[in-house]
Amino acid sequence: MSMKGKDLLSIHDLSVDEVYQILNLSKELKAKQKNGEEHHLLKGKTLGMIFQKSSTRTRVSFEVGMYQLGGMALFLSANDLQIGRGEPVKDTARVLSRYVDGIMIRTFSHDEVIELAQYSDIPVINGLTDLLHPCQALTDIFTVMEHKGELKGLKMAYVGDGNNMVNALLHACAKVGMDIAVATPVGYSPNTQALAEAQEDAALSGSKITISNDPTEAVKNADVIYTDVWASMGQEKELAERMKVFHGFQVNKELLSAAKPDAIVLHCLPAHRGEEITDEVIECSQSVVFDEAENRLHVQKAIMALLMGN
Ligand code: CP
Ligand code: NVA
Numbered sequence: 656m657s658m659k660g661k662d663l664l665s666i667h668d669l670s671v672d673e674v675y676q677i678l679n680l681s682k683e684l685k686a687k688q689k690n691g692e693e694h695h696l697l698k699g700k701t702l703g704m705i706f707q708k709s710s711t712r713t714r715v716s717f718e719v720g721m722y723q724l725g726g727m728a729l730f731l732s733a734n735d736l737q738i739g740r741g742e743p744v745k746d747t748a749r750v751l752s753r754y755v756d757g758i759m760i761r762t763f764s765h766d767e768v769i770e771l772a773q774y775s776d777i778p779v780i781n782g783l784t785d786l787l788h789p790c791q792a793l794t795d796i797f798t799v800m801e802h803k804g805e806l807k808g809l810k811m812a813y814v815g816d817g818n819n820m821v822n823a824l825l826h827a828c829a830k831v832g833m834d835i836a837v838a839t840p841v842g843y844s845p846n847t848q849a850l851a852e853a854q855e856d857a858a859l860s861g862s863k864i865t866i867s868n869d870p871t872e873a874v875k876n877a878d879v880i881y882t883d884v885w886a887s888m889g890q891e892k893e894l895a896e897r898m899k900v901f902h903g904f905q906v907n908k909e910l911l912s913a914a915k916p917d918a919i920v921l922h923c924l925p926a927h928r929g930e931e932i933t934d935e936v937i938e939c940s941q942s943v944v945f946d947e948a949e950n951r952l953h954v955q956k957a958i959m960a961l962l963m964g965n
Contacts, residue, residue: 658961662772662779664765666789666826667852671860674793674830680957681797681950688723688953695725696960700756702726704782705747707733707762708888712924713782713790716951717759717959724956729755733762748774757963763889778962780955785819785889786846791923792823794954796831798947799879802919807832807860812877812914814838814870815904815931816897817845820883820923825853825864832860838873839866840900870904877914881921882906882931898930906932911941919943 658673666674687694702721706714714730721728733739738747748771751758757778760768765786772779781789800806811828813821817839825845828835829852837845844850844866857864867873874880885901886894906920920932920942928934937944 659964660778661962662775663789663958663962664768664772664779664781665787665852666792666823666830667849667856669830671830674796674827676961677793677954677957678797678800680961681954682801684956684960685950685953693725694723696964697721697756698725700724700726700963701754702728702757702759702959702963703731703751703755704728705731705733705736705738705758705760705762706782707760708783710761710782712948712951713759713761716955717782720952720956720959723952724960726756728759744770745774747771748779749776752776757959780958780962783819785887786849787823787826788819788923789823789826790951790955790958791820792827793958794950795824795881795921795923795947796827796833797954798921798943798950799833799919801946801950802943803878808834809878810834810836810876811879811881812836812838812870812874813881814873814906814910815882815901816885816887817843818883818887820881822846822849824881825849826856829853829856829860829862829864832862834863834865836865836867836873836875836877838868838870838904840904841868843900870910871913874910874914874918877918879919879921880906880911880914883923884925884927885931901931905930906936908933908935908939911936911939917941921947924948 718728759780761782765784885897
């Protein structure tokens with residue numbers, strides 16, 4: 656089944672087959688780029704990239720990815736767009752649909768992205784909302800597949816905040832049959848709807864989901880350890896409070912040693928060394944965070960080619 660013209664707002668909306676289409680094309684495009692083979696799947700196409708929040712990886716990987724596919728990307732800061740002065744999302748959607756072939760948006764409210772997609776005639780890609788970060792989570796399972804050769808039956812442990820990252824990882828693991836054990840402080844659990852959606856898919860794929868407040872228990876037998884910042888973009892004011900609450904939820908050598916000896920460490924980055932992860936762990940041989948960052952490029956190229964290609 657073709658994904659042409661579809662949106663990518665949440666991994667839960669994808670079929671298992673679509674997830675594998677993305678992973679397989681990512682592998683192919685990565686090889687082509689490494690071999691210097693031209694792969695202009697989006698020749699002459701344009702992507703509008705709306706940013707309401709900061710970004711290094713998402714901005715650069717989408718922009719470079721579009722260029723490598725033979726198209727071009729426009730960086731549209733929400734501060735400079737009329738959307739920042741109150742032009743309705745539904746109007747922005749219809750105007751941009753007349754100019755570009757796809758929209759990538761990073762913003763706060765997930766509902767805003769849903770509205771944008773409803774009113775756009777072109778594919779809309781979620782580049783992070785307060786609820787989900789699907790492009791990152793698809794990249795993460797691609798990175799696991801590269802390093803472990805498979806996905807089904809592996810175990811991921813996520814330690815830290817129940818944020819957009821873990822919500823998307825729950826979706827991703829549940830689709831492909833990976834087990835996921837989440838350990839957060841009390842009161843910082845993943846989003847209940849995202850969890851329910853993941854459980855729905857887990858019942859089909861056989862993946863086991865556990866949610867607890869115990870990092871050591873979560874990492875037991877884990878093949879992958881994942882963490883993310885304790886205060887996400889927009890939560891800066893809560894940082895001091897969160898530093899206290901999240902004490903004990905740090906990925907350090909001791910926690911790493913409770914996982915499988917060949918466990919890999921992932922982090923979407925940017926990382927706050929000394930908070931959710933130690934410098935020692937992020938720099939150790941089990942950490943694959945820079946492969947993970949690189950893979951954003953290859954996976955998003957696959958996503959764009961599938962949604963926006965001919
Ligand atoms: N991981 C990630 O999305 O990074 P940026 O915020 O730099 O885009
Ligand atoms: N949870 C983080 C992810 C950054 C890529 C945030 O939303 O800030």
